[in-house]
Amino acid sequence: MTNMRGAAVGFRRGLSAASASAQGEKVGFVGLGAMGLRMARHLLASGRDLVVFDSNSIAVDRILSEAAAAQAAAQAHGLTGPGSAGQRPGTAGRGGGAGQGASAGSSGGGGGGGSARGYGSATAVTSPAELAETPGVGVVFTMLPGPAIARQVYLGQAGLLAPKAGIVPRVLVDCTTLDPVTARELAARVRATRVHAGLAGPRLAGLPAANPTLLDAPVSGGVVGADKGTLSFLVGGEEAALPTVEPLLKAMGTSVTWCGDAGDGQAARLCTSLVMASTMAATSEALALARRLGVDPELMSRVLNTSSAASWVSANYNPVPGLSPDAPASKGYRGGLRSAQVQSHLQMAVAAAERCHSPVPMARQVLGMYTQVVEEGMGDQDFASVYRYVYGSGAESGEWKEGQTLFGAQHP
Amino acid sequence: MTNMRGAAVGFRRGLSAASASAQGEKVGFVGLGAMGLRMARHLLASGRDLVVFDSNSIAVDRILSEAAAAQAAAQAHGLTGPGSAGQRPGTAGRGGGAGQGASAGSSGGGGGGGSARGYGSATAVTSPAELAETPGVGVVFTMLPGPAIARQVYLGQAGLLAPKAGIVPRVLVDCTTLDPVTARELAARVRATRVHAGLAGPRLAGLPAANPTLLDAPVSGGVVGADKGTLSFLVGGEEAALPTVEPLLKAMGTSVTWCGDAGDGQAARLCTSLVMASTMAATSEALALARRLGVDPELMSRVLNTSSAASWVSANYNPVPGLSPDAPASKGYRGGLRSAQVQSHLQMAVAAAERCHSPVPMARQVLGMYTQVVEEGMGDQDFASVYRYVYGSGAESGEWKEGQTLFGAQHP
Helix, strand or coil, X not given: CHHHHHHHHHHHHHHHHHCHHHCCCEEEEECCCHHXXXXXXXXXXXXXXXXXXXXXXXXXXXXXHHHHHHHHHHHHCCCCCCCCHHXXXXXXXXXXXXXXXXXXXXXXXXXXXXXXXXXXXXXXXXXXXXXXXXXXXXXXXXXXXXXXHHHHHHHCCCCCCCXXXXXXXXXXXXXXXXXXXXXXXXXXHHHCCCECCCCCCCXXXXXXXXXXXXXXXXXXXXXXXXXXXXXXXXXXXCHHHHHHHHHHHHHHEEEEEEEECCCHHHHHHHHHHHHHHHHHHHHHHHHHHHHHCCCCHXXXXXXXHCCCCCEHHHHHCCCCCCCCCCCHHHHCCCCCCEHHHHHHHHHHHHHHHHHCCCCXXXXXXXXXXXXHHHHHHHCCCEHHHHHHHHHCCCCCCCCCXXXXXXXXXHCC | CHHHHHHXXXXXXXXXXXXXXXXXXXXXXXXXXXXXXXXXXXXXXXXXXXXXXXXXXXXXXXXXXXXXXXXXXXXXXXXXXXXXXXXXXXXXXXXXXXXXXXXXXXXXXXXXXXXXXXXXXXXECCCXXXXXXXXXXXXXXXXXXXXXXXXXXXXXXXXXXXXCCCECCCEEEECCCCCHHHHHHHHHHHHCCCECCCCCCCCCCCCCCCCCEEEECCEECHXXXXXXXXXXXXXXXXXXXXXXXXXXXXXXXXXXXXXXXXXXXXXXXXXXXXXXXXXXXXXXXXXXXXXXXXXXXXXXXXHHHCCCCCEHHHHHCXXXXXXXXXXXXXXXXXXXXXXXXXXXXXXXXXXXHHHCCCCCHHHHHHHHHHHHHHHHHHCCCEHHHHHHHHHCCCCCCCCCCCCCCCCHHHCC
């Protein structure tokens, strides 16, 4: 085994010298939904060239045309030279010894405009498998709606792990929120896959020579965080892959927390969702109750925020319209984190808890509430809409009618 | 009516001049439990003379001997002259025109030692009714275990409102956590009582001449806040009484928030308890789940504290032993806010919600958990002990056994 591995390294090292310009230059991105699209934009804005896939061709066309337009604008301002390699003028300072080949002519970038690095290029492929075979792709991100699609994207017939000759990227990073068991299974499957002997980049220190690795890196911060590039990543897997991935995560977010082995990022993420959703549900219920008892929600929120009941939710993401001006509740519960997404996180948290026999009565309760919120047709609204559900009046929105409530069985 | 009231004022004004030293000089305090004892100490330390009642003679003896010892010590340091009036050297600067009579000889106090005012005296009475008839008592505080005893202390045969000739204090302040309905009923009963025509202090601006008034002023901050004098008061009732009461509240706490009419302080308090208890239960459950999924609670807490799940509870009152060094969880779940107390608050919140038809599924869920916590014999532990309940292991405490869990029906 050791010998084979050593031989493989030697082979790839030889090849790596011959095609230096392709090593880790491109970043793969699968999943261009509300979150993925915004995350991919930050990678482009940081000067990375992307190879993207999404089953929705509208999403793909959008990012391709955005990238092309941004490059054209940058070119018009003299920020970058033409061509793919030239769109990342910061590369030479970042990539160490690997950037000297085709990108040698791109040193005219930097300075002027908002971004010193210029804007990356975007090209599209027709399947995850094709992405995994694309030369020059060093890292692939996936940002998917949930476990079912994640399994398909990784393990499906045209999935990332399908190429028979091995895959090009050495590091895969799944930003989807998953249950830890699925995350661990995917990590094992990735680890059992081989890297493409001819096309993969050089071995990364501390990682196997012949196999790729998967990090789980679920995010918090929602669409707003994805848009502003202020996401928080909770990362699990092989820590040796972090130096390669962290600069890319930092292009999309502000905080990267190492949580441990494969699946541990997901575990931490689900526990965070559990607390966040519970806090939102309890805060919503308390503000509705206060209002019905005659206490103004604004006063009540001030009391909460200066008490032992204080939370990020009541201070920054208040579910009552108008109290947190920037929060989705003040914008018709649009944007933010969808209730259906929270429901899915809670389902995974409950499933994970069942497997390890951890009692989660709160998660079950809140899951029940969000299931009802979704069934009432508010699944696409921000998760603060649970306030509408417990308050049940159209006073703020005009869309919700008195008596249209709620948890009726408990209030006969 | 107006004539009668005017006449009564004149009468009392006349008398007030004749017994100036008795006007609002003393503060009544009923209920010397874990909270009340510590609150009363702060009033004494601020130089107020107390007249106290508690059915537990040990608690009464304790405060009497503490006050006597403090006075003796102060006297030894030359802080105060002998006798009751002399124990409040700060009075002249505080009481306006009412302090000139018998207290004229007490001006030797102040300066030196920790307190510039000296320590107040404490005397005891044998019933709330006797307290309400004691000359010189301007304000009475009550700090009781719950609604049943509050009703007894106010409305019972020997209660505060029992004296046939009217009561001496013009302002009663109930710091007990009550349901808003009981608080409003008590406020109405106080308002329907008469002040003692001969003994009551001068009329307070904005308040009726012939009737006392009740403020609800429930606290948060627990035993630790009571001990340190950092309680938060949520106040409802007649706002005109606030100038009289606020300096006394500030002697016991740091924050006084006016919430509105009678009962509104209680409403705000119950909503705060609802959110606080829910946050504690969800945080405990999530930390237990994280641990079972392989994520260290300290790491998980850091993740929570920097995410949208952040709360005062996880940052300052973490339920896992050792993570918040000053919190009760790090001291064997001793001190703090008792689980039985939280259970009682949640019961009142649910009852209040039922009356106004506000759905409170979270409060019901958390009430169920705290009811089980109490039934398991942890009612006297801090409310963070719900973590023991969901984690169910003796790893930290040695008192709790693996498998002794919990919510078993949900995890067959």
